[in-house]
Structure formats: structure tokens, C-alpha cells
Amino acid sequence: MDPRPQAADHDPVxxxxxxHVLGAPCDPTPWLKVRKNxxxxxxxxxxxxxxxxxxxxxxxxxxxxxxxxxxxxxxVGYVPFExxxxxxxxxxxxxxxxxxxPLRFSRDAFAALNPLLTFRCLxxxxxxxxxVNFDVQGPYLVSYPGAGQLYLALEEAVEALRTRQVxxxxxxGVAHQRNALVEHHFSRLDPPAAAERLLDGAGxxxxxxxxxxxxxxxxxxxALEVAYTPxxxxxxxxxxxxxxxGARLPDGLLGPASLPVLVSxxxxxxxxxxxxxxxxxxxxxxxxxx
Amino acid sequence: xxxxxxVTGMGVVTPIGQTVESFADALRxxxxxxxPITLFDPACLPTRIAAQVPWTGPALRDRKVTxxxxxxxxxxEGSRPPGMGGLSLGIGLELFSLDDLAARERPxxxxxxxRTERLTFLQTPSDLCVHLIAKRHDLRAPPLTHVSACAAGTxxxxxxxxxxxxxxxxxxxxxxxxxxxxxxxVAGFARIGATTxxxxxxxxxxxxxxxxxxxxxxxxxxxxLVLEPLETARxxxxxxxxxxxxxxxxxxxxxxxEPHPEGxxxxxxxxxxxxxxEVSPAAIDAVNAHGTSTPKNDPxxxxxxxxxxxxxxxxxxxxxxxxxxxxxxxxxxxxxxxxAILGMEGGWVHPTIxxxxxxxxxxxxxxxxxxxxxRQRHVLSNSFAFGGQNAALVLRSADAGG
Numbered sequence: 131m132d133p134r135p136q137a138a139d140h141d142p143v144x145x146x147x148x149x150h151v152l153g154a155p156c157d158p159t160p161w162l163k164v165r166k167n168x169x170x171x172x173x174x175x176x177x178x179x180x181x182x183x184x185x186x187x188x189x190x191x192x193x194x195x196x197x198x199x200x201x202x203x204x205x206v207g208y209v210p211f212e213x214x215x216x217x218x219x220x221x222x223x224x225x226x227x228x229x230x231x232p233l234r235f236s237r238d239a240f241a242a243l244n245p246l247l248t249f250r251c252l253x254x255x256x257x258x259x260x261x262v263n264f265d266v267q268g269p270y271l272v273s274y275p276g277a278g279q280l281y282l283a284l285e286e287a288v289e290a291l292r293t294r295q296v297x298x299x300x301x302x303g304v305a306h307q308r309n310a311l312v313e314h315h316f317s318r319l320d321p322p323a324a325a326e327r328l329l330d331g332a333g334x335x336x337x338x339x340x341x342x343x344x345x346x347x348x349x350x351x352x353a354l355e356v357a358y359t360p361x362x363x364x365x366x367x368x369x370x371x372x373x374x375x376g377a378r379l380p381d382g383l384l385g386p387a388s389l390p391v392l393v394s395x396x397x398x399x400x401x402x403x404x405x406x407x408x409x410x411x412x413x414x415x416x417x418x419x420x
Numbered sequence: 421x422x423x424x425x426x427v428t429g430m431g432v433v434t435p436i437g438q439t440v441e442s443f444a445d446a447l448r449x450x451x452x453x454x455x456p457i458t459l460f461d462p463a464c465l466p467t468r469i470a471a472q473v474p475w476t477g478p479a480l481r482d483r484k485v486t487x488x489x490x491x492x493x494x495x496x497e498g499s500r501p502p503g504m505g506g507l508s509l510g511i512g513l514e515l516f517s518l519d520d521l522a523a524r525e526r527p528x529x530x531x532x533x534x535r536t537e538r539l540t541f542l543q544t545p546s547d548l549c550v551h552l553i554a555k556r557h558d559l560r561a562p563p564l565t566h567v568s569a570c571a572a573g574t575x576x577x578x579x580x581x582x583x584x585x586x587x588x589x590x591x592x593x594x595x596x597x598x599x600x601x602x603x604x605x606v607a608g609f610a611r612i613g614a615t616t617x618x619x620x621x622x623x624x625x626x627x628x629x630x631x632x633x634x635x636x637x638x639x640x641x642x643x644x645l646v647l648e649p650l651e652t653a654r655x656x657x658x659x660x661x662x663x664x665x666x667x668x669x670x671x672x673x674x675x676x677x678e679p680h681p682e683g684x685x686x687x688x689x690x691x692x693x694x695x696x697x698e699v700s701p702a703a704i705d706a707v708n709a710h711g712t713s714t715p716k717n718d719p720x721x722x723x724x725x726x727x728x729x730x731x732x733x734x735x736x737x738x739x740x741x742x743x744x745x746x747x748x749x750x751x752x753x754x755x756x757x758x759x760a761i762l763g764m765e766g767g768w769v770h771p772t773i774x775x776x777x778x779x780x781x782x783x784x785x786x787x788x789x790x791x792x793x794x795r796q797r798h799v800l801s802n803s804f805a806f807g808g809q810n811a812a813l814v815l816r817s818a819d820a821g822g
Binding site for chain 1: 525546684
């Protein structure tokens with residue numbers, strides 16, 4: 131599949147800043163404008179805020195009032211849940227035979243359930259934390275859960291820039307994968323992915339139209355294409371494949387974070403990224419210096 | 421050049437109707453779908469009521485997938501547009517099964533071997549639903565999976581609308597599906613005090629804009645719209661239910677669980693939808709409110725509507741579908757868009773039931789108790805999510821736009 135060249139050479143979509151974080155824990159506190167929200171933040175929120183903070187700083191927009199003219203286009207990995215929380219839930223819900231007791235669940239597990247957990251694992255919360263810490267009031271798209279959906283978010287960001295819905299688009303991918311629930315999911319696929327291959331990470335690109343960016347432009351989106359082969363989740367087997375040229379992807383699986391991490395790592399180089407996801411989405415893009 | 425976008429198919433699975441026709445009847449009658457939770461034993465959870473879909477057909481382990489497949493089937497029945505179709509789905513997240521969690525720790529547990537059982541054991545990944553629908557209906561354009569919580573259904577329709585309007589898709593099946601009426605879903609919302617605890621009077625529990633509201637009633641279901649260029653629909657003689665004319669979204673960039681106190685984000689989303697539809701607030705004939713029946717949402721949504729509609733605000737009927745079916749979370753916006761279109765087609769606005777004593781901070785015409793004849797050319801449909809993500813649609817009646 132060849133990426134479709136991006137038109138409008140006189141005013142192309144450019145990258146003005148990029149940031150990424152690999153591995154958890156990471157510290158988002160330098161970027162927090164609203165410190166009281168720290169208690170609501172899970173690993174995926176920390177990763178997203180830190181990557182976006184770096185990207186906005188690199189774009190020279192760290193202290194800009196983004197407001198209504200900025201939007202967030204992101205893809206978030208599978209819902210995370212830590213082993214200790216699963217164990218606590220089970221231990222406070224089972225009867226003597228190890229079966230779930232509705233009474234115990236509704237009484238003991240309910241009391242033991244940390245209400246903040248709801249906030250820390252929801253997929254729309256990274257977008258919330260970006261909006262509140264960087265004062266983004268514009269439109270959004272929050273997609274789920276893999277590299278293919280990141281490509282679709284990128285397409286929407288490009289469209290939003292071209293149609294002047296926004297002047298600044300934050301394109302972010304975030305995946306918190308080293309936890310019991312996500313590791314369980316990847317272990318049951320055909321073929322399975324070992325837990326050691328799963329990475330925690332986030333990447334964020336600040337996209338603008340070249341005219342708006344002026345001399346802040348660092349790289350240019352040259353071409354982009356997304357396609358799809360419908361695949362039956364229970365019957366068909368598609369083998370995932372991801373490749374990069376011009377910069378090196380970390381060894382492991384980054385899910386929706388892979389493309390923005392790659393562009394961040396090789397910002398300004400001639401980069402080509404191609405992904406075929408196990409769910410049938412194909413994405414390919416090329417990037418170059420501005 | 422942007423294309424006008426027609427709705428040429430609809431499908432619903434809701435607590436008060438599992439076909440478009442039965443849903444319309446129930447809306448007009450103001451019927452509640454609420455009752456005690458029977459899908460599991462809620463024992464002594466603070467919330468023990470919900471609006472369940474009385475589903476009797478075969479079901480997958482994850483109910484929302486079953487509902488989505490059925491709503492998609494209905495929407496496409498006899499109404500498949502030409503060209504390559506796409507999908508835009510707002511869907512709830514996969515919660516895990518407590519029974520499976522316990523089972524895998526018991527001695528002698530053998531993990532399921534067959535792929536179907538493996539992929540649904542402990543949890544069914546929500547994106548699986550997208551690919552099941554795409555495969556079943558041969559939708560070959562890349563599918564979008566929206567997880568913007570309570571705004572996801574509206575976002576899915578909005579994104580689908582733009583894909584068709586801009587010519588990036590030939591047509592799109594757009595909607596939402598969710599079911600969180602399970603132990604973790606109900607407990608999670610109850611733990612943060614979001615749901616009603618009026619367990620003794622289920623059908624009276626969801627009371628948007630009423631002074632005695634105490635939280636939302638959880639519901640479940642799915643809805644889909646078939647979106648295609650109006651020109652294509654007319655050329656092939658398809659029945660046009662309505663048009664999607666505009667979509668807007670915004671962030672509150674404020675509190676995590678409470679809306680902006682002045683309804684800034686809600687106002688921005690509605691304003692953007694109007695701007696895209698190229699209509700003024702004076703053109704809005706009715707509103708399908710987010711109307712959750714939570715203490716914080718309803719007055720702020722009222723404020724935002726008052727600011728948007730100005731002097732006309734009290735003359736525009738505002739209906740809350742959630743008074744009858746509860747909050748369908750990621751499916752809410754899609755089901756409510758269908759409700760709004762049915763009202764436009766039939767020339768009525770459905771009631772907000774249980775509105776006995778309006779909150780003094782909620783001073784609009786919420787169509788209390790009884791449906792009303794009302795001609796509508798443009799309707800605004802709102803969804804505002806936990807986390808400050810706001811979305812709004814402008815829907816146009818099929819005979820309004822020439």
C-alpha cells in the first residue's frame with residue numbers, strides 16, 4: 131500500500147513539536163497546571179501528559195493559550211488494570227469455595243474499591259488531563275485501541291487543520307500495557323504476544339498548517355494512507371506487522387503510541403512508517419524535514 | 421464541496437423498544453424501562469435498579485456486542501447505499517467478569533482453548549464489536565472506534581457525518597452500543613456517587629431537571645444510523661428520515677466529574693454544531709437534552725441552552741430521553757439521535773417523565789409527563805461526558821432543507 135501524497139504543497143501539514151515517553155512510571159508533575167487532579171491520574175494519564183508537555187514545549191507553545199483553536203486527536207490502548215487491584219477485588223468478593231458471593235462483593239469489595247480507580251483506567255481520561263493541563267477547548271477524537279486507530283485519529287487531525295476547525299492539533303497515542311488485564315488480552319491472541327514485548331509509552335505530535343507554524347515547522351507530513359480489510363475476530367487470523375524506515379522503533383509493542391513515538395525519535399529525518407494491525411487496519415505515512 | 425448527509429436507515433435496541441417502531445411508540449407514551457436489576461444479584465449495592473433491555477434472543481457473553489449487531493442489522497435492512505461502507509462506533513469499555521476472575525484462581529482451572537471462548541473469557545475487548553459488524557456487513561472502509569464515554573455515540577455520528585460530507589467515505593454506519601449493567605459497572609458508578617439510589621421506585625428514579633433527582637439510572641442498548649450523501653439517497657429512491665446537518669465537540673478543560681460551572685464547553689459544542697449546519701439558534705425547534713438526572717449536569721445544561729437560545733430559550737421544547745431509558749453511556753447519543761429523528765418525522769416531542777417538581781435552577785420547557793405535537797425542522801441533540809468532553813448534533817427534518 132502506497133501512502134497518498136498530501137496535497138496543498140503551498141500550505142502543508144507540518145510538525146512543530148514532538149514528545150515521547152517510554153516506560154513507566156513517569157513524572158507528569160512539571161506539566162500539571164491543576165495539581166489537585168494528580169490523585170485522579172493513572173499511568174496512561176501520566177504518560178500522555180508528559181509526552182504532550184514535551185511536544186508543546188518543543189513547538190514553542192508551552193505557555194500559549196491554546197483554547198478553542200486547539201484540538202486533541204488521540205488513540206488510547208486497552209483498558210489497564212493492575213494485578214493488585216484484581217486480587218483485592220477477588221479476595222473481597224469470594225466465598226469459602228472461591229466463588230463470587232454477591233453479598234460479599236456488594237459489601238466488602240464495594241467498600242474496598244478505590245473510587246479513584248474508575249478515573250485512572252477510563253480511556254477518555256488521558257484526553258481530559260491534556261485538555262485541563264494545556265487548556266485545550268477545541269474539538270477532539272478519542273479512538274481505541276491500537277496503531278490503526280491512531281492513524282484514523284491522525285487523518286481526522288489533518289482534516290480538522292485543513293478545514294480550519296483548529297490551528298493546532300495534538301495527535302497523541304498512549305498505551306499502558308504492563309498490567310494484568312492488558313497482558314491477559316495479548317496472551318490470548320493468535321499468535322500471542324508475550325508480556326515482555328509489551329511496552330508502556332506515549333507519543334505526541336503537534337501539527338499545524340505550515341503558514342500558521344511559520345518558522346516553527348520542524349517536519350512535514352508527506353503522505354498518509356489508511357485502509358482496512360474486515361477480519362472476523364473469531365475466525366480470521368491476520369498477522370500484525372509494523373515497520374519503520376529512517377528512525378528506529380523501540381523493540382517491543384507500543385500499540386497506538388508507536389507512530390508518534392517514531393516521529394518524535396526521528397523528527398526532521400526522512401521517515402516512513404507502515405503498520406498492518408491484527409484487526410485489519412493498514413496505515414502508512416511518510417514524514418520529512420520541513 | 422461539502423455534501424449534504426441523509427439518514428436513510430435506523431436501528432435500535434433499547435430498554436423500551438427493540439425496533440424503531442416500538443421505540444417510537446414507547447417514547448410517545450412516556451413509558452419507563454426501569455426496574456430492579458435482574459442481570460445479576462446486586463445484593464446490597466447502593467444502586468439496585470437499572471433500565472435493562474428485555475432481550476430474549478441469543479446473546480454473546482458481552483451484551484453490548486449483541487445489541488450492536490442487532491441494531492446494525494436493523495439499520496441496514498433494505499437500506500444499503502452503494503459504494504464502500506464505513507463504520508463509526510461509540511462503544512463502552514470492556515469490564516471484566518468477576519466470575520471468570522474467581523474461576524481462574526480455583527484449583528483445576530483450565531483456560532479455554534477455543535478462540536471464541538479465549539477472546540471472551542474474563543473480558544471481551546470492545547473493538548471486537550467493530551470488526552464483527554464490519555465483517556458481517558462487508559464494510560471495507562477503515563472503522564472508527566470512539567471511546568469518549570457518555571459522548572461517544574454522538575461523536576460517532578458526528579465523525580461519520582463528516583466522513584460522508586467531506587467525500588472521504590461513500591457512506592457510514594454510525595452509532596453506539598453499551599451495557600454496563602454488570603457488577604463492576606454498577607458498583608463503579610455507585611462508588612463515585614453518580615447513580616440514583618431510589619431503589620424502591622425504579623420507574624420514578626430517573627427524573628431529569630426535577631428538584632428531587634439524585635443521580636442517573638444506568639441503561640443499556642445500541643443504535644445505528646445509515647449516513648449517505650443526500651444526492652445519492654435521492655437518486656436511488658431511498659427513504660430519507662432526516663439529515664445530519666452539523667456536529668460540534670469541545671472540552672470543558674475544567675473539572676473531572678463536574679461540568680464547567682457556566683456550561684462553557686456545552687455552549688461551545690452546540691455553537692460549533694450550529695455553525696457547521698449554517699443555522700442560527702433561532703432555527704432550533706427542539707432539543708434532545710443530555711439530561712442525566714444528576715444534580716450537576718441538569719442546571720449547567722440549562723444554563724448553556726439559555727445562553728445559546730437567548731430570549732427563545734423558554735419557548736423551545738427540551739426533552740430528556742434518559743427519563744425513560746436511563747443513561748446508556750456510550751450508546752446514549754446514538755439512541756437519543758434516533759429519538760430526535762423519530763420526533764421530527766412524526767411531528768411530536770417526547771416527554772420528560774417524572775418531572776413533578778422542576779428544579780428552580782432548571783427553568784426551561786422540558787415537556788413534562790406527556791408528549792406534545794410539535795413541528796420541528798431543526799433539532800439539537802446533546803451529549804456531555806464525564807471528563808469534560810461535549811458533543812452536539814444538529815439534525816434537520818427531511819422536508820426542511822429543499
